[in-house]
Amino acid sequence: MSPVIDPELIRRYDAPGPRYTSYPTARHFQKGVTEAVFCESVAFSNEDPIPSDLSLYLHLPFCRRPCFYCGCTRIITHHAPRVSSYLDQLHQEIALQGAEISRDRVVRQLHLGGGTPTYLTDTELESLMGAIRKSFTLDEGPDREFGIEVDPRTVDANRLAHFLALGFNRVSFGIQDLDRTVQLAINRVQDPDHTLMLVEQAQAFGFASVNVDLLYGLPGQSLEHFQTTIQSVLKVHPGRIALYGYAHLPEQFSFQRQIPSTALPDAHARIALFLMAFERFTSSGYHPIGMDHFARDGDMLLNAARDGSLQRNFQGYSTHAGLDSVALGLSAISRIGTLYAQNTKDEADYLACLRAGHLPIRMGYRLNADDVIRADVIERIMCHEEVDGDAVEKRHRIRFRDYFASTLGHLKDLEHDGLVELTGNRLILKPTGQILRRIIAARFDAYRPQEDRSGHYSRMI
Ligand code: SF4
Incomplete structure (x- = not known):
């Protein structure tokens, strides 16, 4: 009911x-949290009689074209050498971070986010996973939570099978809206049939968790057509659905200026879109979790919500309690004990810092x-x-x-x-x-x- x-x-x-993915929010981060401060915290946490296991996040910022609603740290490029340079230094960062962290601390969670992680080729992803395994101790058991964000425009069934072979047991598909008018307005046209087929294939392949992201409040979005998107999604039964509200902040995110505010649903219409989606999900066997997720019985996130172990982190919600979080890549934010440490958001700075053999930490916050x-x-x-x-x-x-x-x-x-x-x-x-x-x-x-x-x-x- x-x-x-x-x-x-x-x-x-x-x-x-x-949205409280951290407290205090990242707006309160300050300069002064440096590589030395971070490494000192890691060394201290290594010495704990029972050191926390780890959550590992890698930020892969590349995308081929901009979605106009995007608020992520991302780099729009078709230039392969630029991607290679970044990956070279990401490998370096993996090695540097791995050298700091005691090998008896097991990575229980791994998340590849972006940008578009599936921008990378299968070979690049395989090499990345190889580097991670070389520098960190990964949980290889069924309770691990290793996820990758998937842009359906970059993936087919063969690639899904490859992700599984690399050790990922969780996939998250960016859908947003299947309606063509909305897709054109946000500059993200993707084939609904292909997208929905991938969701079905991922479940058939045996991924432990299959998530889809939907977005309401987009330009040109109508109640009727968004309902059609939701019905289509419900037909393929993803284990989990994330329903986000589009945040129109054109002063902060330049591509959002391509979206005229007159094309957006007004506050009343946004609420109607949200409530319609909420009703459709909850009357179709999905349970609300936190502020924006819905899951069917058996989903790991729902189990965590029920047993009290659900956590909030920079990726949204996660299941394993009490992990230290090590984040790599442009703008990524780690949390070790009471310390937040954020990497530079500047690509040139990121590359130069790692080429010089240093972790590119530029900001952070020590909780009192x-x-x-x-x-x-x-x-x-x-x-x-x-x-x-x-x-x-x-x-x-x-x-x-x-x-x-x-x-x-x-x-x-x-x-x-x-x-x-x-x-x-x-x-x-x-x-x-x-x-x-x-x-x-x-x-x-x-x-x-x-x-x-x-x-x-x-x-x-
Ligand atoms: S929404 Fe995702 S795919 Fe689109 S530009 Fe932003 S990071 Fe890239």
Whole structure:
């Protein structure tokens, strides 16, 4: 049965805000976190009596043409030598990072994101995986979560089989919308039949997790045609669906200036698109997870949501708790214990730094004691249906009600509107509150009141 959602409340609370893939958000990162600071943190974490296992992320920024909605760090090129130069230095970065990290720390999660990881040839991907295996200890068991983002325009069944042979057990297909008018408006034309066939083939090949990404709020998108896209997707039964709202921030992302704001659905239409999709998914056997995912029974992410191990990270949601995250490539962000460390976003700087034998870390943030507590609570809000204050007290040796007295006092409007319920030491997110969880999380964000709210963040819906 679909949860009961109040559209009027969604309309009232729909405003820009962080997605909390980290806390504090990356906007608070500062210069001063250097290679030396990062390596010191890694060495310290290696010495832990039971060091954390690892999540490894590689950023592959290349794409052949720009999707106009894109907000990623990506390089549009057809120039093979440019790609080769990047891959040479990415191999160097893998070797340098691998030398820092103790080999008894096992990589439980591996994610290739972009850009377009499948821009690379099979040979390039094989070589990359070989380099990773040479420098890190990979989990080769069934519980590993090794994923690759797939642009259907670059892949066929043979390539899918190759990804499986390389050790990937999770694929994520970028679909966005199958409607031709929308595809033309976003400069991303892909054949619906081919795309849907790949989703079916990936499942037939035995990938443990098959995800598709959809995007609402795109130019020219209508309720009727988006519903057709959703029906087509539901027919091929992906285990997981990510439903993102398009964030129109043309001041930040130059290609978005190709999309006239007059072509975009207005706020009411966006909410209608979201609610229609939400209803279609939940009435078709999918369970909502976090702020933007839906999964069928048996999906790893749903299992993690149910057993409390669901995590928020820079890739969205993940399943393994307590991992340190090592991220490689342009703009990639690592987290080791309480340290965030971000690579340069500048391609020339990235290449030069690695050619000189150094990790290209340029920014970051060291969490203080208050950040650690708030990050924990915000992650619970972003991932789960409640925050158990007793558990927070045990983890951080605080009194939940006392520590957050001011914040909890500022939840009265949310309580009054039925978005949350505060019972004893438990903060419960009601069904509409689960959709608006970003605004609940923002109430626990110590930096939020000082933030510039003029156009840096996407709307809640
Ligand atoms: S949306 Fe993906 S494929 Fe399109 S330009 Fe951005 S990174 Fe490349």
